[in-house]
Amino acid sequence: MLEDFPFYLGLIVAIVLLIMLANKIKVAYPVLLVVAGLGISFVPGFPVVHIDPELIFIIFLPPLLYEASWAISWKELWRWRRIIGSFAFVVVFLTALSIAFAANHFIPGFSLALGFLLGGIVSPPDAVSASAILKFVKVPKRMSSVLEGESLLNDASSLIIFRFALIAVATGQFIWTEAALSFSWMLIGGVGIGLAVGFIFMKIHKYLPTDANTDTALSIITPYLMYIAAEEVHTSGVLAVVSGGLLLSQKRHVFLSNSSRLRGVNVWESFCFILNGLVFTLIGLELPEITAGLGEVSISSAIGYGLLITAVLIVGRMLSAYGAVLVTLIARNFITVADDRNPGYKVPLVLGWTGMRGVVSLAAALSIPVHLADGTAFPQRNLILFITFIVILVTLLLQGLTLPYLLKKIRLPNFDNTLPEEEADALIRKQMAEFALSHLKTNYKEQLSQQPFLQQVAKKWESKDQLADDGHLAKESKAVYLDLINQQRQWLLKKNSEEETLDEDVIRKQLNYLDLEEEKLRFL
Structure with a gap:
């Protein structure tokens, strides 16, 4: 491990330089990091990067989700709860369903269970990619709120689908009654554990003699404990981190001092900056190992499967965006909606085109076990990894590079009922x-x-x-x-x-x- 330390240290330095370059040329840094990682992976003699699939979720997801839940506005999340809920749950499920049928029909050896597994992996859009791109262009506040809220919740819904599909592949059966009870426990238990752990830490911050340094240290520990506690009782660690993070975010002025709030923000921004940079670079660096494990599937066939799944994802999200608007326009005749003005064709077009994939998809794909419980190799694991890589790469390059141009070209109207x-x-x-x-x-x-x-x-x-x-x-x-x-x-x-x-x-x-x-x- 010690001999690899200079390599990882140099990797962080390279990431910082690449992000500086991305800001200079006004390109979203996830795009540049993935391409750079891919290019570096072909350098002769470069170390092969391998991530333990058992640790990928624990290392990256809890702090990134926790930081996102602190950054989001609960008021905006509640205000746009219908459209956010539609994209975070309904659209994610329909996306996974469409991927399952497409993979089962077009990819040899893919069962519906494997298709659902792939769908759960690639269905959630990446918040980091969208926010990195949107900072170069101005969009209405409501749109950024919807994208932030969707990205916070769709990680949980997609990973629940992923978990159920993983069980179905491993056991070869899927019992709906057991799945319904398990799903309910994952939702209720995850939220409950997150709120309980958040409440305990809130009291620790408030009543123990902490200072800015200990408060910041406790804040880093908090999401990991939320996630691990929830996973230990077989509920959703993602929902635990999100719900607990939202609770503590809304109560930050009750239990944290001004010094703790100021210093904590700086530490968390730097911490998540490094984590995001590492994970997007690792997406590119992982390609040689993924490609080597394709076996009998040719590279050209694997690329074709990846492009097919990417096309299904893009078309499905576009249709979902226009479908969500249609449902809202119909629903306003029966219930009160947050804003009943017709958004036209531009808003759903942009929402549909912001479907870049990234951190969560990579983490989920890498967490697929290498072997099943009986010792046999997990079916199609490396092909799933390769397809996930193609989806991330194509959506980042195609949608990520063209989204700023699209936003400038169509000039979204300002729907916000707020002052500049x-x-x-x-x-x-x-x-x-x-x-x-x-x-x-x-x-x-x-x-x-x-x-x-x-x-x-x-x-x-x-x-x-x-x-x-x-x-x-x-x-x-x-x-x-x-x-x-x-x-x-x-x-x-x-x-x-x-x-x-x-x-x-x-x-x-x-x-x-x-x-x-x-x-x-x-x-x-």
């Missing part, structure tokens, strides 16, 4: 200052007349100037200012929950600003 971010940011800051000024004058009238610092604060909020540092503050001034910051924080959280159309990213920006203000007081 700059205007919303200025308005929230103005209203927050007015609220804090009123609170200061009402509750700290005497201190305001005696403390120069508080007078400076009031003047700052009245004139919108920046607060000047004056070396050292009296304890009383600090206490009052800390209370004002806390009052502003509570006001922001209340405003976010009361105003459905208010962009939560604007609120989070202001909350981060308050954390920085509070952190600054430690040095005054």
Whole structure:
């Protein structure tokens, strides 16, 4: 293991340089990393990378899912729950079903169970790829919210399909009654364990004498414990991490200090940056080992199967996107929907074209056991791996490279009922200052007349100037200012929950600003 350390260290350096290049040439970094990994794999004498399939889920998935659940807005997730639920569950199941029949019909030796296994692997679009591409182009807030919410939940639904198909392949039978009970347990148990572990860690953060460093360390441990605890009782570890992460994300201002929130964000961004970079590079590096195990299947035939499955995925997602819009337009006649305006043909076109595959598909494919319980080789394992690689590569290159052009070409209308971010940011800051000024004058009238610092604060909020540092503050001034910051924080959280159309990213920006203000007081 020690002799491989320089190789992995050099790999991380190469990943960082490639991501810098991707940002420079404005190409989504997953695309560049996969291509680079593929190119490196053909270099003579380059070490063959092998990942233990037993560890792939535990190493990569828990922290990546946990970070995504902290980044997403629960308000937006709930607001667009119908369309997100449709894509995350219904579309994933229909995609897996279509892949199962296509594979069974066109690929020799593929049973329906193997087809469902392949469908569960390649059905979930990758959140990292979509977000990396969307940062170069501007899309309506609702679309980015739907994509983020879908990617958070479709991992769970696809991996549940994958697990059931794996059992069917291994045992040769599938009992619907047992499957229904097992499915219910995976949903209820996964969510319950995630919430329970999240609640325990929330109390640990709140009542034990932790600091920013221990809080950050505990936050890294949390998703792994959620995942392992759920998997130990044969329920969904993915759902446990997502549900627990969403709980802790919504309560972060209750049990974490401002220092812990600020430092934790930086650590998690760097941690997930490395994990994402590694996993996309490994997609390319794994090709020689996958190709070597194809056996009697020729490379040209395997590529053809991969392109066929990719075509089924792309067409199926496009049809699903337009079908979801049609269902919404019909449903608005019977129930209240979040927004009943006709999105036209452009929105489903873009939603359908954002189906790049990536991290979860690779992890699921690599986790297929090499041998069955009786010691025989797992049927079609290497062909499934090769098809998965082709799907990831083609969707990243075809859809990933053309999506920015498509977005610029069709010019999506702005359906959002919100102000532009700059205007919303200025308005929230103005209203927050007015609220804090009123609170200061009402509750700290005497201190305001005696403390120069508080007078400076009031003047700052009245004139919108920046607060000047004056070396050292009296304890009383600090206490009052800390209370004002806390009052502003509570006001922001209340405003976010009361105003459905208010962009939560604007609120989070202001909350981060308050954390920085509070952190600054430690040095005054």
